[in-house]
Amino acid sequence: MNLRRPLTLVLAISMLMPVVPLQAGPHEHTPLEDQMEIIGKAFRSLRREVRDPAKNESAAELVAKMLQAASKSTEYEPKWTADQPADEQAAFVAGYRKEMKKFVAMLEELHAALKAGDNDRANELVADLRSQQRSSHREYKKPDDDD
């Protein structure tokens, strides 16, 4: 092995380095995170489409997708639950479910507004969903999680 050649040197050094994983291990997705990713992707497109009445049909389909993921989300518990004091966990999960049901109700209203061609109301509801996302994440999403 000729260590004067840069490439050989780099290879030699890399062979001596322990394999250090970037994180503690591959990030295992919780079932709730899977649903939230569906919601997140659909919401990103929805925010654009809702401004254009010509796109109401496709926007309503995105809302239907979010609705399905939100209803599934009510079955799960936030992973932050495990870090709450034992005697507060039931209330934490109940609060989360109540908020998720509110989210579902808002999405149902948004779906109806789009079907009715009421884009003013639809835009208001999208803004309301944004602030509900922020407050719910503040309350139920583990703070060191990425968004």
Ligand code: HEM
């Ligand atoms: C438009 C509304 C919302 C959007 C776009 C959204 C999006 C997201 C995204 C992208 C994540 C990260 C997923 C990942 O790490 O892979 C997440 C996580 C999370 N979201 Fe939402 N979210 C919304 C509303 C809500 C609401 C209303 C609640 C509660 C009622 C909520 C509770 C959570 C929780 C608890 C997590 C952490 C996952 C876990 O604990 O397993 N989100 N959300």
